[in-house]
Amino acid sequence: xxxEVPSKTGETDTGRRGRGPGMAxxxxxxxxxxxxxxxxxxxxxxxxxxxxxxxxxxxxxxxxLSFQKDAGxxxxxxxxxxxxxxxxxxYTHWILQQCxxxxxxxxxxxxxFWGAMGTTFLxxxxxxxxETVLGFWMAIVMARAFKGRSLLRASVLVPWAIPTAxxxxxxxxxxxxxGIINTVFHSxxxxxxxxxxxxxxxxxxxxxxxxxxxxxxILAGLQLIPDEVYEAAKVDGAGTWQRFTQITLPLVKPALMxxxxxxxxxxxRMYDLPAILTGGANNTTTLSIxxxxxxxxxxxxxxxxxxxxxxxxxLVAFIFVRFLGANAVESANPRKK
Amino acid sequence: xxPRKFLAPAAAAAVLALALTxxxxxxxxxxxxxxxxxxxxxxxxxxxxxxxxxxxxxxWQPTIDRWNAAHPNxxxxxxxxxxQADQQHDDLVQHFQAQQxxxxxxxxxxxxxxxxxxxxxxxxxKDKMAVDTAKLLPATVKAATYNGTAYAVPISSDxxxxxxxxxxxxxxxxxWDEMMGMCSIAKAHDMGCYxxxxxxxxxLTVNAAEAINTFGGKIVDDQGKAVVNSAEAKTGLGKLxxxxxxxxxxxxxxxxxxxxxxKAFEDGKxxxxxxxxxxxxxAKTDGxxxxxxxxxxxxxxxxxxxxxxSLGGHSAAVxxxxxxxxxxxxxxxxxxxxxxxxxxxxxxxxxxxASALYTDSDIVSKLPYMPTLLTSIQNAVPRPxxxxxxxxxxxxQDNAYxxxxxxxxxxxxxSDMQAAIDAAGH
Numbered sequence: 001x002x003x004e005v006p007s008k009t010g011e012t013d014t015g016r017r018g019r020g021p022g023m024a025x026x027x028x029x030x031x032x033x034x035x036x037x038x039x040x041x042x043x044x045x046x047x048x049x050x051x052x053x054x055x056x057x058x059x060x061x062x063x064x065l066s067f068q069k070d071a072g073x074x075x076x077x078x079x080x081x082x083x084x085x086x087x088x089x090x091y092t093h094w095i096l097q098q099c100x101x102x103x104x105x106x107x108x109x110x111x112x113f114w115g116a117m118g119t120t121f122l123x124x125x126x127x128x129x130x131e132t133v134l135g136f137w138m139a140i141v142m143a144r145a146f147k148g149r150s151l152l153r154a155s156v157l158v159p160w161a162i163p164t165a166x167x168x169x170x171x172x173x174x175x176x177x178x179g180i181i182n183t184v185f186h187s188x189x190x191x192x193x194x195x196x197x198x199x200x201x202x203x204x205x206x207x208x209x210x211x212x213x214x215x216x217x218i219l220a221g222l223q224l225i226p227d228e229v230y231e232a233a234k235v236d237g238a239g240t241w242q243r244f245t246q247i248t249l250p251l252v253k254p255a256l257m258x259x260x261x262x263x264x265x266x267x268x269r270m271y272d273l274p275a276i277l278t279g280g281a282n283n284t285t286t287l288s289i290x291x292x293x294x295x296x297x298x299x300x301x302x303x304x305x306x307x308x309x310x311x312x313x314x315l316v317a318f319i320f321v322r323f324l325g326a327n328a329v330e331s332a333n334p335r336k337k
Numbered sequence: 338x339x340p341r342k343f344l345a346p347a348a349a350a351a352v353l354a355l356a357l358t359x360x361x362x363x364x365x366x367x368x369x370x371x372x373x374x375x376x377x378x379x380x381x382x383x384x385x386x387x388x389x390x391x392x393x394x395x396x397w398q399p400t401i402d403r404w405n406a407a408h409p410n411x412x413x414x415x416x417x418x419x420x421q422a423d424q425q426h427d428d429l430v431q432h433f434q435a436q437q438x439x440x441x442x443x444x445x446x447x448x449x450x451x452x453x454x455x456x457x458x459x460x461x462x463k464d465k466m467a468v469d470t471a472k473l474l475p476a477t478v479k480a481a482t483y484n485g486t487a488y489a490v491p492i493s494s495d496x497x498x499x500x501x502x503x504x505x506x507x508x509x510x511x512x513w514d515e516m517m518g519m520c521s522i523a524k525a526h527d528m529g530c531y532x533x534x535x536x537x538x539x540x541l542t543v544n545a546a547e548a549i550n551t552f553g554g555k556i557v558d559d560q561g562k563a564v565v566n567s568a569e570a571k572t573g574l575g576k577l578x579x580x581x582x583x584x585x586x587x588x589x590x591x592x593x594x595x596x597x598x599x600k601a602f603e604d605g606k607x608x609x610x611x612x613x614x615x616x617x618x619x620a621k622t623d624g625x626x627x628x629x630x631x632x633x634x635x636x637x638x639x640x641x642x643x644x645x646x647s648l649g650g651h652s653a654a655v656x657x658x659x660x661x662x663x664x665x666x667x668x669x670x671x672x673x674x675x676x677x678x679x680x681x682x683x684x685x686x687x688x689x690x691a692s693a694l695y696t697d698s699d700i701v702s703k704l705p706y707m708p709t710l711l712t713s714i715q716n717a718v719p720r721p722x723x724x725x726x727x728x729x730x731x732x733x734q735d736n737a738y739x740x741x742x743x744x745x746x747x748x749x750x751x752s753d754m755q756a757a758i759d760a761a762g763h
Contacts, residue, residue: 073455073724078484080456080724099760106739107732107757176597177589192536193591194742281537281738296426296727297761 059310062303066090070298083300090304109294112285113305117312120286122199123274124267127206132260134207135214140248142215143222153219160212168276171205175277198282202274206267214259221255222248253325261320268313287312374436374657375457379465381661384412385441385668387653388429391420394685400677404668411664413442422446433458433656441659442668444651445489447480447719448726451561453654454488455724460655460662462487468670473690480719481652488654490669493687495649496713497547498706499635500602500610500620502628509635513551513576516609516638520585523608531580532590532598533611537738540594542720542730543647544611545737547637549573550645550718556733556758557721563758565733566751575747578740591741603628611637613649614688617706636712646717650688682707688714725761732757 067090069083089098094113097104104110142153159167174180175191182188191201225248233243271288278284280293287309294302389397397415405412418425426449432440433456445453453459462468468490470478477491499516501509505526510516520530533547534540546556554570557563580586590598595612599619602610603626610616617634620626637644653672655665671677673690681687682700688710694700695711721729732754740750 071456078455078724102760105756105760106753107735108728108760109731110760111757177592178601188589190589190592193589279536279538293727293731297725297731 063307065300066304066307068300070300086300090301091308093301094305094308109290109297112290115283116285116287116290119199119283120268120270120288123203123206123270123286124264126203127210127267128260128263130203130207131211131214131263132256134211135218135259136256138211138215139218139222142219153216156212156215158212159209160216162209164209164272165276167205167209168273171201171208172277175201192278193282195282195284198278198284202277202284205277206270206273209273210263210266214263217259217262218252218256221252221259224255225251257320257325261317264320265313265317268316269309375460378660378662380663381659382411382664383661384414385659385661385664386414386416386439387668388416388418388440388443390418390422390425390444392417393420394687396681396685396687399684400672400680404671408664411661411667413668416440429453433658436658438656438658438660440656441661441665442653442655444492445654447477447491447648447650447652448730450481450489450652450654451483451722452724452726454483454486458657459488460657460659460665462490462655462666466655466662466666468666468673470673472693473673474692474714476648476714476717476719477650477652477690480648480650480722481654483722483724489652490654490673491650491652491690492669492672493650493681494690494714495613495688496710496717497543497611497637497646498614498617498709498713499637500612500616500632501635502605502608502631503633504631505608509633510609510638511643512641513638513644517580517583517585519608520583523585526608528605529587529590529601529607530585531609531611532586532593532601532607534594534598535577535586535590535738535741536592536594536597537734538594539730539734541737542733543649545574545577545733546647546718546720547611547645548577550647551637551639552576553640556754557723557729561721561723561725563729563755565758566755571747571751574737574740574751577737578743578747581741582743591738600625602632614704614706614710615686617704618686634706634709636709636716639716643712643716646713648714648717648719650690725758728761729758732761 067086067088069086069089071080071083073079074081092098093104093110097110097113099105099108099110138156142149142156162170172192176182177188177190177193179191181191189197191197229247229251230243233247238246269288270286271292274280274284274286275289275292280286280289285293287305291302291306291309294305387397387401392398392415397417401413401415418428426446429440429443429445429449433453445459450459454461460466463486468487470487470490473491474494477494478487481487481489481491499509503509505522506519510519516531523530533544535544549556549565549570550573552569552573554565554567554573556565556570577586581588581590593601595616598607598610598612599616601607602612602616603620603623605627620632621629637646639645653669655662655669659665675691675694678689678691678694679697679700682689682694682697683703686704688707689695689700692711692715695707701707720726723729736745736750736754736757739745740747745753
């Protein structure tokens with residue numbers, strides 16, 4: 001029981017290895033286990049404290065702030081005064097799109113909440129699907145032995161290594177009206193001037209940038225599959241497609257699910273690419289962009305939004321881990337059925 | 338063991354979600370009057386820190402060196418921020434929220450002063466702290482005034498100019514309608530007629546405000562109340578919308594910020610361009626410019642005379658948390674003296690805040706557009722002076738953009754703008 005908690009932090013290798021050989025009787029092994037469990041906690045304490053300080057505290061603090069009113073203007077003096085307790089107003093502001101007692105008019109951040117939520121999930125879904133398919137294909141190519149393989153593997157990493165802000169700026173120029181993309185295709189699309197072209201511009205840039213990440217994670221999974229399994233399948237007369245669906249897919253699934261989980265969570269908090277490419281115009285505002293814009297207008301309302309974002313991402317992560325078996329943090333400890 | 342089956346994934350998901358979203362948070366203390374701090378340290382003298390965005394043209398260190406030579410006991414230290422306006426804003430907010438006394442004099446963008454003043458972070462420049470601004474251009478002083486009190490000293494200004502092709506249009510248009518009439522010339526030469534900045538960002542607020550102000554409308558009144566839902570504002574915004582409809586402004590201008598417009602103009606693809614003064618020297622010297630000798634500048638066209646430019650520029654403000662406010666005050670006042678202002682213009686091409694310098698022979702020989710810019714700034718209207726500026730500019734941008742795209746009628750856009758500005762502060 002006691003080893004369960006440490007196992008989640010992924011730092012239990014030493015603890016578990018030390019426990020390994022259970023030579024002594026059951027009773028003394030039990031006692032040793034307790035002692036070592038305590039020892040493990042002691043060793044882990046600094047990490048846990050650090051995590052508490054840099055992650056738990058800000059999150060708790062943000063949640064507390066989200067129930068406070070933002071400072072409001074005192075009409076008589078022209079100065080801001082502290083807002084006081086807000087109840088769930090900051091949450092209804094977003095979820096019910098209430099500004100004061102009425103519906104938020106177009107041109108306020110509150111009016112954009114559900115649109116931004118939809119856009120965020122749309123981006124996440126399309127980019128992750130494209131990246132998975134393309135990444136899988138790239139991984140299979142890279143897994144083969146051929147001349148120049150290491151060169152290919154290194155060069156594939158280039159888009160991933162470029163900072164997102166730089167990528168975004170590059171694509172900003174390429175998607176400009178008289179940019180290279182319109183010139184090459186002899187088109188006159190206003191890429192950043194209307195809804196779907198703007199969305200596709202962002203999706204294309206994101207796929208270009210993060211497919212290598214997918215490819216490398218999947219490649220790592222592919223390399224764990226022993227060649228003998230394929231050879232045995234070949235001997236049994238399995239075709240290429242059968243080998244792919246019966247061997248590659250099931251065996252690469254753990255790595256694949258982790259890669260998809262990471263990419264999905266990453267895509268759900270997408271900020272810099274749309275912020276630089278379109279500035280959130282033409283319905284490309286993601287939740288993160290909305291949070292950042294709201295921070296400048298009122299901190300506590302922004303805290304409510306970031307809490308909503310956090311809960312949303314938590315739910316998605318939970319669904320992945322619980323129902324789709326993405327085992328990002330427990331791989332050292334195969335689950336018993 | 339049962340609950341663990343649920344708990345383990347939940348904890349795992351939590352750790353992941355936390356690690357991936359732990360960017361929010363932070364601290365907020367809102368603003369509490371700051372009334373006490375504003376009455377303290379008014380006589381304090383000693384070393385101070387001057388905070389400014391990245392000094393790309395190298396005007397600040399020489400200026401500060403000159404001050405330090407004359408005031409050995411009240412030395413000024415320069416603290417440079419990044420060159421990104423948003424980051425400068427947030428850096429100032431963080432220091433003010435922490436009530437730190439290490440920022441004494443700060444440069445603020447014209448649109449931030451009301452927000453900072455209402456938060457109680459800026460020293461009111463009255464009584465002992467008053468600065469004589471009689472010689473300065475009225476619009477620049479107005480932009481630094483909140484609720485009838487001056488909170489900052491304008492130190493540089495900026496205004497829009499109309500760039501035009503003098504080889505095709507010998508006399509620049511004085512009014513908007515006259516300019517639209519000249520668009521047939523552009524058609525005959527197979528080029529675009531007019532462009533400004535219509536991408537959805539701060540530049541769109543500038544351009545929409547210019548159209549609205551030029552035709553007699555206002556976005557907010559002197560009390561900061563939204564008054565944009567007016568016939569005048571509809572006329573103003575309607576002029577831009579009509580120009581898009583008729584093609585006098587090409588549809589790609591919806592993606593234009595300053596640089597795209599400059600490039601199109603330098604490529605000879607535009608007859609008229611609304612832009613800032615920085616374009617002048619670039620269009621004259623840029624290797625890619627095809628209009629080096631064939632463009633001129635004029636004041637923005639208006640309803641019957643010059644149009645109402647939006648006002649750019651920066652001001653210097655004294656932090657209420659400063660320990661040496663007397664020195665800070667003297668330094669801010671010293672910055673608007675002719676000697677410093679002239680140096681800013683010659684070294685950094687910054688538009689002076691005193692009208693007399695716009696006709697100074699040294700300045701005009703280096704920056705020939707200065708007399709025209711003076712007309713522009715004399716007719717300029719500050720962007721809405723309101724503590725809710727981020728919400729107001731968002732309301733203007735979103736609705737003006739929808740109108741320019743043709744997704745929304747002008748009437749609807751203006752009434753939504755009004756409602757969205759009203760909603761700020763709830």
